[in-house]
Amino acid sequence: MSLSLGEEQEELRLLVRTFLDDKATSHRPPPPGTGPQKYDGGLWRQLSGQLGLTGLAVPERFGGAGLGPAELGVVLEEMGRALFPSPFFATAVLAGQTVTHCGDEAAMERWLPDIVSGALTATLATAEPDGSWAADPPATVADRGRDGWVLSGTKTYVVDGHTADLLLVTARCPDGVGLFGVPATAPGLTRTVLDALDPTRPLARIRLGATPASRIGTGDASESLAAVRDLVRAALAAEQVGGAAACLDMAVGHAKTREQFGRPIGSFQAIKHKCAQLLVEVECARSAARFAGSVVGSPGTEAAIAAAVARSYCSEAFTHAAKENIQIHGGIGFTWEHRAHLYLRRAKSSELLFGTPREERARLARLTMSEGAAP
Amino acid sequence: MTTASALPRTPEPLDVFRSRLRDFLTGHGPGRRPRDPEERFAWTRAWQATLFDHGFAGPSWPEEYGGMDLPFAHQVVYQEELARARVPGPVGTGLGIAAPTIIKYGTDEQRRRWLPSMLRGDTVWAQGYSEPEAGSDLPGLRTTARRDGDTYVVNGQKVWTSHAARADVFFTLVRTGTRASRQRGITYLVVDAHAPGVDVRPLRDLTGGHLFAEVFFDDVRVPVADRVGEENGGWPLVRTSLGHERAAGAMNQAATYRRVLGELRQLLAERGALEDTEVRDRMADFEIRARIMHYNGQRTISDILTHGEPGPVSSVSRLHISQFEQDIHEFAVDVLGPAGLLGPGSEEAVQRGRWLYGFLRTRASTIGAGTAEIQRNTLAEQVLGLPRDPGMPSV
Numbered sequence: 001m002s003l004s005l006g007e008e009q010e011e012l013r014l015l016v017r018t019f020l021d022d023k024a025t026s027h028r029p030p031p032p033g034t035g036p037q038k039y040d041g042g043l044w045r046q047l048s049g050q051l052g053l054t055g056l057a058v059p060e061r062f063g064g065a066g067l068g069p070a071e072l073g074v075v076l077e078e079m080g081r082a083l084f085p086s087p088f089f090a091t092a093v094l095a096g097q098t099v100t101h102c103g104d105e106a107a108m109e110r111w112l113p114d115i116v117s118g119a120l121t122a123t124l125a126t127a128e129p130d131g132s133w134a135a136d137p138p139a140t141v142a143d144r145g146r147d148g149w150v151l152s153g154t155k156t157y158v159v160d161g162h163t164a165d166l167l168l169v170t171a172r173c174p175d176g177v178g179l180f181g182v183p184a185t186a187p188g189l190t191r192t193v194l195d196a197l198d199p200t201r202p203l204a205r206i207r208l209g210a211t212p213a214s215r216i217g218t219g220d221a222s223e224s225l226a227a228v229r230d231l232v233r234a235a236l237a238a239e240q241v242g243g244a245a246a247c248l249d250m251a252v253g254h255a256k257t258r259e260q261f262g263r264p265i266g267s268f269q270a271i272k273h274k275c276a277q278l279l280v281e282v283e284c285a286r287s288a289a290r291f292a293g294s295v296v297g298s299p300g301t302e303a304a305i306a307a308a309v310a311r312s313y314c315s316e317a318f319t320h321a322a323k324e325n326i327q328i329h330g331g332i333g334f335t336w337e338h339r340a341h342l343y344l345r346r347a348k349s350s351e352l353l354f355g356t357p358r359e360e361r362a363r364l365a366r367l368t369m370s371e372g373a374a375p
Numbered sequence: 376m377t378t379a380s381a382l383p384r385t386p387e388p389l390d391v392f393r394s395r396l397r398d399f400l401t402g403h404g405p406g407r408r409p410r411d412p413e414e415r416f417a418w419t420r421a422w423q424a425t426l427f428d429h430g431f432a433g434p435s436w437p438e439e440y441g442g443m444d445l446p447f448a449h450q451v452v453y454q455e456e457l458a459r460a461r462v463p464g465p466v467g468t469g470l471g472i473a474a475p476t477i478i479k480y481g482t483d484e485q486r487r488r489w490l491p492s493m494l495r496g497d498t499v500w501a502q503g504y505s506e507p508e509a510g511s512d513l514p515g516l517r518t519t520a521r522r523d524g525d526t527y528v529v530n531g532q533k534v535w536t537s538h539a540a541r542a543d544v545f546f547t548l549v550r551t552g553t554r555a556s557r558q559r560g561i562t563y564l565v566v567d568a569h570a571p572g573v574d575v576r577p578l579r580d581l582t583g584g585h586l587f588a589e590v591f592f593d594d595v596r597v598p599v600a601d602r603v604g605e606e607n608g609g610w611p612l613v614r615t616s617l618g619h620e621r622a623a624g625a626m627n628q629a630a631t632y633r634r635v636l637g638e639l640r641q642l643l644a645e646r647g648a649l650e651d652t653e654v655r656d657r658m659a660d661f662e663i664r665a666r667i668m669h670y671n672g673q674r675t676i677s678d679i680l681t682h683g684e685p686g687p688v689s690s691v692s693r694l695h696i697s698q699f700e701q702d703i704h705e706f707a708v709d710v711l712g713p714a715g716l717l718g719p720g721s722e723e724a725v726q727r728g729r730w731l732y733g734f735l736r737t738r739a740s741t742i743g744a745g746t747a748e749i750q751r752n753t754l755a756e757q758v759l760g761l762p763r764d765p766g767m768p769s770v
């Protein structure tokens with residue numbers, strides 16, 4: 001198994017890097033209290049339809065490139081680096097991977113081509129007010145009404161939930177956890193933007209009141225959702241690596257140019273050692289995310305283990321890098337105008353959404369420390 | 376010598392090589408590791424000779440000096456199989472540190488004279504670089520070598536010399552220039568440990584053992600023929616590495632530590648400590664770091680196979696490993712509580728005090744072979760390109 005980028009992956013990385021460098025010009029943080037940052041619809045169409053990024057990990061028969069989590073990781077590392085505000089993570093990763101792995105051909109047929117083209121934005125709504133994104137069984141209930149399924153309950157911490165065209169919702173069914181597709185315009189559905197820490201990754205609360213929904217797949221979806229969660233973990237870990245690397249780059253860049261006491265602050269050992277420690281963590285995080293990207297999606301516990309390893313380590317590495325970056329910038333790093341705090345916001349929110357490091361370690365302990373687990 | 380195992384010219388398919396090596400290791404394994412230090416030393420040495428005699432020593436060395444001259448992918452397999460068989464590593468620091476320098480900068484005569492006996496374990500080599508006044512700042516070293524016809528006369532003191540008590544040869548750095556010449560006045564000299572005027576005084580290290588010694592040189596006469604490289608040209612030779620041999624072994628340490636972690640998990644399970652949430656959290660964290668050690672090794676290897684270079688991850692691996700090995704041993708001692716404080720002299724000691732010993736021994740992980748602080752300086756300046764401290768002498 002190679003953990004180095006192959007030639008084509010390197011090309012993909014360059015393509016995304018160039019695109020983001022060109023297009024994603026200075027994202028000034030929106031003024032405080034004005035809600036989440038808006039994404040640029042034109043850029044969205046370019047990166048989906050034109051560059052094909054939303055279809056990277058979608059099977060070719062639905063217009064995708066048929067690639068996998070490793071390539072998705074390459075793209076997300078770059079997006080994480082640029083802190084690019086876009087519905088990519090929600091649409092291509094959360095929703096795209098859920099549909100791709102749901103085993104329901106009709107659902108794939110119905111939604112994947114539009115995800116690939118960029119015509120449809122989507123997200124996955126699993127978390128409920130208790131905060132766990134793996135709520136099992138969900139408190140949201142699905143009832144079979146006269147004209148099909150209707151959902152009632154509250155989903156929250158839904159990424160891009162206020163803008164997505166399609167919501168994939170988990171709910172309790174008589175036969176286990178059911179997965180449903182709900183158009184944002186469905187009756188009885190209300191959505192509210194949350195006043196969340198990270199303006200570049202908006203969150204929303206979704207209320208469903210006897211909202212009609214179409215069931216995806218049959219029977220209990222717990223298992224396929226668990227596999228999707230590992231894909232999401234690996235992708236998010238890659239994004240965190242990009243964010244951490246960007247913080248290290250910014251810190252080093254500033255340390256080389258900012259002078260105090262007649263010399264660059266980067267010549268002071270206290271600053272050097274902070275940067276060196278971040279380098280250790282960024283490279284270790286990258287190894288973990290690459291490995292996770294190379295095994296998730298394949299059956300067996302190795303995928304779950306690798307995803308937990310990557311999420312726990314990359315979460316802490318990113319948050320650490322974001323904090324040190326602010327410290328190394330001094331006063332300017334504490335201003336709203338400087339982007340340093342956006343990385344801290346993204347880092348902390350990525351750390352706590354989708355399973356905290358502590359939860360990931362508890363999961364890992366279950367996977368590796370039970371009787372008979374391989375050493 | 377068995378001729379059957381001589382290496383074919385075109386590289387063997389990897390799986391063929393692996394099974395040939397595995398057969399050898401099963402058939403000729405060194406047997407149980409003796410407890411007694413003297414016996415263990417003899418045992419380690421005998422194993423080195425067995426490897427050599429069967430053509431399984433020096434994976435990256437040229438064949439003419441008894442090596443195997445393996446392609447990199449084969450070296451990885453070699454290291455994997457040796458780690459799997461849990462055979463002892465070489466004695467002394469010659470193979471890892473001196474040999475690459477001699478292979479690259481030595482004369483033909485020197486290579487023929489020194490390398491095969493070093494590789495077979497017939498001569499034990501030890502590294503005499505550090506001095507009382509020159510540790511991290513090696514260019515400040517003071518041991519002098521004065522030229523007298525075709526010999527050098529060496530005077531001075533080395534310290535922290537690992538394996539010195541058993542050494543036959545010291546590879547040293549000595550001052551041939553003025554004191555102020557720093558790294559421009561340093562010569563690489565190979566000194567016979569049995570020569571008159573060489574005095575080795577064992578030091579007790581903090582574990583209570585004898586990991587290292589002091590070495591005194593009092594008018595020791597060293598033939599000019601035993602100088603490697605030019606006079607005053609020793610400094611650039613110091614950091615020579617042999618291809619990517621070290622990277623090929625990068626996963627062994629990870630394999631070792633995953634085993635150690637498994638053993639700790641077993642011990643804690645037996646003592647019921649794994650029920651504790653905090654303990655489980657810490658153990659999971661070690662699991663993560665040990666696995667990352669493995670991925671780092673794997674990534675270094677695939678970087679070499681893909682790009683020909685080990686890439687940035689190889690430069691951070693050592694710091695990651697040394698932090699890990701210190702933390703895991705200390706954690707084990709902490710969890711064991713008072714029972715963790717007992718050494719092999721007490722029958723109540725847990726596993727003969729291995730965790731306690733590890734806790735003490737790994738203090739050296741961030742000191743020997745360049746301290747953690749010096750490594751961070753190096754990463755910051757050489758990998759990240761941060762400016763030098765203007766107060767530091769330039770190297």
Ligand SMILES: Cc1cc2nc3c(=O)[nH]c(=O)nc-3n(C[C@H](O)[C@H](O)[C@H](O)COP(=O)(O)OP(=O)(O)OC[C@H]3O[C@@H](n4cnc5c(N)ncnc54)[C@H](O)[C@@H]3O)c2cc1C
Pocket residue numbers: 269468501502503504505507509510511512534535536537538586587739742743744745746747748749752
């Ligand atoms: C177990 C063991 C085995 C060893 N084996 C050998 C051997 O076989 N051969 C050999 O030659 N040597 C050997 N050494 C010596 C080792 O290389 C030195 O101990 C090491 O280089 C540090 O030098 P020092 O002990 O003089 O400490 P010092 O250099 O005095 O360092 C003391 C402290 O100051 C810090 N410091 C020093 N300079 C700086 C700086 N510029 N910036 C920040 N911090 C700094 C160090 O990091 C350290 O924390 C061994 C050491 C140990 C512990």
